[in-house]
Amino acid sequence: MAELNDRKLYLGPKLRVLRRELGLNQTRMAEELGVSASYLNHLERNQRPLTAQMLLRLANTYDIDIRDFTATPAxxxxxxxxxxxxxxxxxxxxxxxxxxxxxxxxxxxxxxxxxxxxxxxxxLRRAPGETPDTGGSAPVAAPIDWLRETIARAGNHFAEIDAGAEAIAAQLPDDPAMMQAALRTRLKDRHGMTTQVVRAEILTGTVRHYDMHRRRLMLNERMPASGRLFAVAYHLCAQELSEAIAAQVNRAAPPDEDSRRIATIAFTNYAAAALIMPYDRFRQAAEQSRHDLLLLRDRFGVSIEQLAHRLTSLNRTGARGVPFFMAKIDRAGILSKRFDGEAWPFARYGGACPRWDAHDVRTTDQVTTQLIETLDGRRFVTLAIALPHGRDDARSRSVIALGCEAKHGGRIVHADGIDLDKDEATQIGPTCHLCERRACPDRALPLVTRALDLHSYERTTAPFPFRRV
Known part of the structure; x- marks a missing residue:
């Protein structure tokens, strides 16, 4: 608190956003905080700084984390x-x-x-001539884009679902194999649902199917143990946490039916992960193992992708984990999945930098670590591991990459041996068409903000040279 007393904090916009999220007008919030409405108005318009006393009142009245509220915006x-x-x-x-x-x-x-x-x-640019008739209203975001933004705003943490899943997990064994057996028994005894592993030819092109008429969950025999555990947990959460999941979907206010469906699936997936990897036990295991990905994968009986998802969700107030970002990348460098975390170092609307080694990782049982540095001098530690082929006919291999700011590297066993401050880092950019690193030999596209500087008498080592001003 001494630090807060030493500097003036002008946080009017954050205070205004908090008030609106709480559904309060200025008069009501002023009464609850014990100040005048005019003083609150001055605070919101940055005409007065927030005092340490006022921050404490906010924290006590509305149960907010002062560190989050006063943190510098990302x-x-x-x-x-x-x-x-x-x-x-x-x-x-x-x-x-x-x-x-x-x-x-x-x-x-x-x-x-x-x-x-x-x-x-x-x-609209991607689909010229196919502009939908919106009746004069603004176009609705694609369901995947909408969901990504919704999850990002929540910090990929949904406290009510986490608490419900943790309560169920407390009644189950920790061992993954025993947990799966207990979940199957619980599904049958409490919800009349049986679980059966069936031959691959019965579920061609499908990894699991729920037969609603027979109340039977069928799992493809080729599904690994981690997938079977997750599938059973998913269906149990769909039954026992349906109210919490529905409430979260309603709070997210999906703009259309497709968005509502994809949100329901996403939040049920979140619940299943929270059940298999209950918050406190998982966070403690992650810290104690110093985020040993392979150890955590085996201990909780999950896949690397499920593990990475869960690591990005450790955002509980007072018990936060390392603020990881996560990406799923194919061998062409296309990001099929992304969780931004606290500090995503790449562009939102393009591919990742080709100098990021995560694209090339091929090993499924070894973590590849890289120290990278962005144009503004920020350093990040990234961890990458390849996923096994999911299908016999799948030619592409995807990679799961996790990363965080280098200041957290001491908490990660895979960063041992790297001097996070002094070792040479790979220089990366947001994406080629926005990167201002002039001498990059790996540039794939010209910079859109500068004119090209091409001459017939000279060829530079870097593709697409551009003018400095």
């Missing part, structure tokens, strides 16, 4: 605006970085609105 919002305002349509305006930072920090709603418009524009 670069994500400004990074998104930088990318959007670099589009050929508007880049000639020359909006400065200071202006973008001010909008992202003080007017997050404006930043979010611009992002949604740009996402809609990008969708």
């Amino acid at each position: 670069e994500g919002g400004a990074g998104d605006l930088t990318e959007i305002l670099s589009d050929a349509l508007v880049r000639d305006i020359g909006v400065g970085r200071d202006e973008m930072l001010e909008v992202a920090e003080n007017y997050p709603g404006v930043s979010e609105a611009i992002t949604r418009f740009y996402r809609a524009l990008s969708d």
